[in-house]
Amino acid sequence: MTRLDHAPLPKKSPRQARAQATYDAILQAAAHILTEGGPTALTTNLVAEHAGVSIGSLYQYFPSKEAIVAELIRDLRRQMLDDIRGMAAFVEGQPLRFAVARMIRASIHHHVHTQGRAEVLEQLEHHLPFDTETEAIKTQIIDLVAALLDSHGIEQPRHAAFDMINLVVGMAHPALHVGETDYEALALRIERAALGYLGLNTSGSVA
């Protein structure tokens, strides 16, 4: 066994000099192609070309096309987890309304930053072999949000965390996809729904 036994990478680990650049270029190219052309546009040859790398190099680091997608998914989840962690730490001890507000802004920011990638990847994930790490990260994300809600006395925190995440993402993504650029206005609208879900009613009625 070499020193790569800790990594869930199915093939050779690159960690040495320019290899990392090759590895990164492949992932970046794959992400780009996926968001631009959709799942059917993703071919290994095209990825290699876009990455400015030979097809042979691609297969040095990824045993298959699916492995590239799987790694993209892991990357995205790790990023999400990091963002949520930072957010959770930031709102520690603050009132729930504030925490919710921050969470919504963070989610919008995250989706803007990863433009459309989440959609496609989540979709593809369903038809990929079960990945332990990805699943573990998803659990951690739910747990973090659940802990946050629990600390404010929300009932069934895990259930609520699941709903809250979907509520925020479900509203934010289509709006952003359709070209909405007033993030603050969007956040305020989502906030109304989120606070309603949590039973923290905003004052005035629109109707």
Add this chain to the structure above:
Amino acid sequence: MTRLDHAPLPKKSPRQARAQATYDAILQAAAHILTEGGPTALTTNLVAEHAGVSIGSLYQYFPSKEAIVAELIRDLRRQMLDDIRGMAAFVEGQPLRFAVARMIRASIHHHVHTQGRAEVLEQLEHHLPFDTETEAIKTQIIDLVAALLDSHGIEQPRHAAFDMINLVVGMAHPALHVGETDYEALALRIERAALGYLGLNTSGSVA
């Protein structure tokens, strides 16, 4: 010009006896493959095989694989529009809370009935050539919901309709996908968020 000039079907229109069965079998098979195996599993040969039809027949009605997907999307949208139309008629004159409750249940029912298809198809739609009919149907759906909200004095009804649809779908779909079967409980949770969004506050606070 023959009598098929009214249909946006790029190839021959089937309307005659068993031809319709073939046509339907192809669409059904494609839908099944898409939901089971995802976008990458969809190949014309496989569709023909699953439909119990020769590959030649498939190309008699669809000029390309994309045309099949496009038709599936149109089908789904038409179904959505019909469901919403029925729902809107049913809640005519009823209070907004009731209308919202019905809309949420209808949406859940619709998603249960079309299991996962919406996700994949919506995703693929983004990378397909612009389809006038599909777009028109989407507009009609928004308009219907907007009219409903407007009749109850909701401000910016089109904006609100867009948000409401995404809120409901965004919360319902992941829950159903994860195996939730208590539709009523799910509907009640979504209702909290929806009413919160609309400013129709529910009574008690959970926190």
Add this chain to the structure above:
DNA sequence: GCAAAATATGAGCAAATTCTCACATTGATG
């Protein structure tokens, strides 16, 4: 510098995929 290890290359093979076309079968019509 030099050998050995790490990394990169890309022609090309096997399999998959899209789609055509010449022909067979079925159904309708008088």
Add this chain to the structure above:
DNA sequence: CATCAATGTGAGAATTTGCTCATATTTTGC
């Protein structure tokens, strides 16, 4: 029935795609 149009068939041509491997280049350790 006979005829013709509508429908169905599937071998296979043309292309694409996933991936390998023999070889070339670069980097590292000494």
